[in-house]
Amino acid sequence: MTADPAPAARVLVLAGPSGAGKSRLARRLHAAHGWPVVQLDDFYRNGDDPSLPMSPQAGLPDWDDARSWRLDDALGALETLIRTGTAEVPVYDIATSRATGTQRLELGGHPIVIAEGIFAADTIAGLAERGLLAEAWCIRNRPWKTFARRLVRDLAERRKPPLTLVRRGLALHRLEPGIVRAQEALGAEPMTAREAEARVPRLGHNDEQEGRRRGATT
Template identity: 50%
Template structure:
């Protein structure tokens, strides 16, 4: 099998841990894996079975997301340098369009999202992964950043966001352990930033 033209750096980790902010700082092309959520009308969506949010869609369960579509996009980017990917509107619980992601010749790109760890085993088997990180911060920091972001973007009703945030705070350790078990390495945003910057090819300066 020929070597891929590009390879992916996976940024997994809890919602609100700083993955998107880190991706923006690095300046590499970014595949937003949260755009591969299922539509809210999909009958296969999992539901929360206990607690105050019982009966609501469990958007934090991997079955609410289409791993095969995400892997197809990663393969296309690694092979061809370009892929057509969905655009997802969280407030509307559905895909609202498509966009073309072109790497522009970059040998590296980022794939980030709360289910990013799910692509790591297959990506490693196929030789597509350059590195895989689970980005983490203190659970209270993650809780506050996630809540303020979700309220600012009107993602869900405030009470739902508060209850979801509390549940995610308690589950953060399990999320991190799952990502590590699938091949990610636990790091802070600053650790990931330094390591990925060191991976980038040196920029030539004009003569």
């Protein structure tokens, strides 16, 4: 019996609350290993999309609702990148709530693709079904530290009006333990960024084991 061809790479999912350090960790891993990074927040829907879920604040989209982004398109881009070696992904401007263009990502022969974003845990089941999942980590921190990092970042990037950012940040601070539990239930293992970096060497070890397993079934 011939097994399906092994994928050229697998996806490391970096989930976690907004401001926990996912993007910072992804940049470090890219710099150290060259692994391409797919920023899943770029798959948000445009601000005028009629299908956007609305928050209790009248007239404002609920950007913390998973329905505000395009899961199927994100999964399709990840699979295309791995199966073909290249993929076109959107470039999204959070300040104006819309995609402003696209960029081409290349696999470049790397065994790992990083997928990071606040809804990254929602990709776990689909990636596992496609045989594309390496591991899934939920990056967490102390809630007040996450709040401070998120607020500094959002103010610097002028993502939304300052009062909106503060209110959203306080709400997310209250919800953070539940966010971590929910992402853990989806299959993401909670850990700090430091703990995550200590786990990186085992990713290559797992790829070697998978290659031997597939070779034995052909």
